[in-house]
Amino acid sequence: MTGYIEPLAQQSTPSIIADKLRSAIGSGELKPGAQLNEAALARQLGVSRGPLREGMSRLTQEGLLVSIRNRGLFVIDMTxxxxxxxxxxxxxxxxxxxxxxxxxxxxxxxxxxxxxxxxxxxxxxxxxxxxxxxxxxxxxxxxxxxxxxxxxxxxxxxxxxxxxxxxxxxxxxxxxxxxxxxxxxxxxxxxxxxxxxxxxxxxxxxxxxxxxxxxx
Missing domain, CATH: 1.20.120.530 (GntR ligand-binding domain-like)
Structure with missing residues (x-):
């Protein structure tokens, strides 16, 4: 049975992606209200879409990204x-x-x-x-x-x-x-x-x- 105390893993790819996206949002590289293009981001970061989606999901949970139905994922707009x-x-x-x-x-x-x-x-x-x-x-x-x-x-x-x-x-x-x-x-x-x-x-x-x- 797998226990809770196991060897520590290195930072996961989704975590690294989330950190990079946070930095891009904070620096203004991804501007408020900008739509995220999943295919383009995957190419830029050199990752597959699975880890990218998980990384973006983390930022959605944090409130930095917002999903708009039938439109896509956007950086929040600071109204x-x-x-x-x-x-x-x-x-x-x-x-x-x-x-x-x-x-x-x-x-x-x-x-x-x-x-x-x-x-x-x-x-x-x-x-x-x-x-x-x-x-x-x-x-x-x-x-x-x-x-x-x-x-x-x-x-x-x-x-x-x-x-x-x-x-x-x-x-x-x-x-x-x-x-x-x-x-x-x-x-x-x-x-x-x-x-x-x-x-x-x-x-x-x-x-x-x-x-x-x-x-x-």
């Missing part, structure tokens, strides 16, 4: 409603992570690590794309530092969706980039162990992004 919902979800995940750090973790060390990313944001100057990548790195570090595998897993999808919005956000920061200040304040509040201040700043940060993306 204003989708953007608000995504940032609401991100706020819930990141606040849960921050709370765990502030309650049980070494919040001073985490705060210093977050400040190090803020310093890189400052050094990036007017390179909005670089600041955007560091913005994401800041929030990934925040969630990772909480030590919760489930929060990290949920956060992964919302970060891919955030990447889908980066190009639109870059334009809104052309004349006034508040991201360095916002992240500096958030890192400082975490470093000092300020629970209520951290929650307030995180909420304001997410609200600002939603307003910029939806023009509301």
């Amino acid at each position: 204003p409603a989708e953007i608000r919902d995504m940032y609401f979800t991100r706020e819930a995940i990141e606040w849960a992570a921050a709370y765990l750090i502030l309650r049980d973790g070494d919040f001073e060390t985490v705060g210093l690590q977050l400040h190090a990313i803020v310093e890189k944001m400052k050094a990036a100057g007017n390179d909005s794309a670089a600041v955007g990548e560091l913005d994401i790195a800041f929030h990934e570090l925040l969630v990772r530092s909480a030590g919760s595998k489930r929060l990290l897993r949920m956060h992964r999808t919302s970060i891919i969706e955030t990447r889908m919005c980066i190009h639109a956000l870059e334009e809104t920061y052309a004349t006034e980039d508040k991201r360095v200040l916002e992240h500096h304040q958030l890192a400082s509040a975490i470093r000092r162990g300020e629970v209520e201040r951290t929650e307030e700043l995180l909420s304001d940060h997410m609200d600002d992004a939603v307003k910029r993306l939806t023009n509301r």
Whole structure:
């Protein structure tokens, strides 16, 4: 009888395909609303359609792809409603992570690590794309530092969706980039162990992004 404890297998082909598709969606190579051509993707990736379908199925379950009856499979379109919902979800995940750090973790060390990313944001100057990548790195570090595998897993999808919005956000920061200040304040509040201040700043940060993306 086959047991549960068996030699570990290498990452499966469908997992690799799913990772590549996530990266393509996050980078904008597969744009919001784009239809996926199964035959063309199979050729590009050099795989058969079986593993490709399984990889795409994983992204459908994650909500990054949507199947429309009689039409096919599409990358989700980040409408204003989708953007608000995504940032609401991100706020819930990141606040849960921050709370765990502030309650049980070494919040001073985490705060210093977050400040190090803020310093890189400052050094990036007017390179909005670089600041955007560091913005994401800041929030990934925040969630990772909480030590919760489930929060990290949920956060992964919302970060891919955030990447889908980066190009639109870059334009809104052309004349006034508040991201360095916002992240500096958030890192400082975490470093000092300020629970209520951290929650307030995180909420304001997410609200600002939603307003910029939806023009509301």
